[in-house]
Amino acid sequence: MGKQVRKAKVLSTEQITPHLQRIVVGSDDFSDLTPAHIGSYVKVLIPQNGQVDFNLKTACMRSYTIQNVDPASGALTLDFVINMHNGPATLWASTAQVGDDVGIAGPGPKKLDNYQHSHYVLLGDLTSVNAIKGYMQQLPQSAKIDAFVHVPTKQDIIELHTQRIANWLVTDTPDTDMLSALNNLPQTNEAPIVFMALEAGLVRKAKTLLTQEYNIPRSNIVSSGYWKKGVDSEGYKKERQQSPELA
Numbered sequence: 001m002g003k004q005v006r007k008a009k010v011l012s013t014e015q016i017t018p019h020l021q022r023i024v025v026g027s028d029d030f031s032d033l034t035p036a037h038i039g040s041y042v043k044v045l046i047p048q049n050g051q052v053d054f055n056l057k058t059a060c061m062r063s064y065t066i067q068n069v070d071p072a073s074g075a076l077t078l079d080f081v082i083n084m085h086n087g088p089a090t091l092w093a094s095t096a097q098v099g100d101d102v103g104i105a106g107p108g109p110k111k112l113d114n115y116q117h118s119h120y121v122l123l124g125d126l127t128s129v130n131a132i133k134g135y136m137q138q139l140p141q142s143a144k145i146d147a148f149v150h151v152p153t154k155q156d157i158i159e160l161h162t163q164r165i166a167n168w169l170v171t172d173t174p175d176t177d178m179l180s181a182l183n184n185l186p187q188t189n190e191a192p193i194v195f196m197a198l199e200a201g202l203v204r205k206a207k208t209l210l211t212q213e214y215n216i217p218r219s220n221i222v223s224s225g226y227w228k229k230g231v232d233s234e235g236y237k238k239e240r241q242q243s244p245e246l247a
């Protein structure tokens with residue numbers, strides 16, 4: 001994650017599904033951002049009472065994935081989960097107005113770095129759907145991809161702008177349904193590379209299933225708890241610092 005903090009403004013905001021608010025942010029400082037950054041993440045410095053704290057040590061920051069980059073201006077499109085929980089980022093996203101100030105740090109690197117494999121399994125939810133979209137667009141055409149994304153309603157299924165097909169699990173019991181979906185994974189000669197970005201508890205369960213039942217080596221699994229039930233982002237960060245195996 002680059003240390004540079006960029007001052008940006010909200011260019012547009014639109015509720016695109018019952019649980020996603022799409023916000024485009026722009027800045028004169030975004031000229032180095034290109035569509036290659038789609039799927040990478042940035043830290044959004046969330047305004048408090050309309051004021052942005054641009055100090056990385058004290059700001060209220062949350063991670064968001066780049067859904068799109070305007071090739072001409074570098075303006076970033078970010079999709080915020082809304083109407084699922086209360087927290088500074090989701091509350092800001094629900095009420096942000098065109099012209100509001102916001103801070104952006106990053107982008108940080110993508111989590112998957114091996115683009116040479118023959119088979120990938122991608123597991124996500126609404127917080128990571130754009131990371132999955134990025135991989136579906138950027139992994140070589142020759143690679144086989146099995147992608148599973150759980151969403152709370154059918155209306156939350158979004159366009160991924162790829163010829164490839166994702167398996168959408170519309171469910172209010174994501175843990176059960178995501179683990180069941182993995183039971184239908186086609187067997188291949190070579191163990192797949194797995195990318196999963198989900199709620200922390202589900203990441204742990206899916207990792208156990210894939211390593212113990214399907215003998216997928218741990219080294220093939222790139223996993224990240226994008227959020228944790230009952231714990232805010234700062235609390236979850238502290239937990240991971242104290243117990244790095246949770247990361």
Ligand SMILES: Cc1cc2nc3c(=O)[nH]c(=O)nc-3n(C[C@H](O)[C@H](O)[C@H](O)COP(=O)(O)OP(=O)(O)OC[C@H]3O[C@@H](n4cnc5c(N)ncnc54)[C@H](O)[C@@H]3O)c2cc1C
Pocket residue numbers: 041062063064065066078079080081082084085086087088089090091126127128130224225226227228229230231232233234
């Ligand atoms: C690399 C990375 C990329 C991410 N990209 C995105 C993205 O593109 N879009 C996106 O919406 N999120 C994304 N996230 C997740 C997002 O950073 C967290 O959900 C964050 O906690 C939201 O902050 P908040 O202020 O709304 O809630 P917090 O103050 O962090 O949490 C408040 C409460 O809400 C709960 N909570 C947090 N997130 C959710 C959720 N999604 N559903 C249900 N309950 C929740 C927490 O458990 C806590 O109890 C990403 C995370 C990472 C690590």
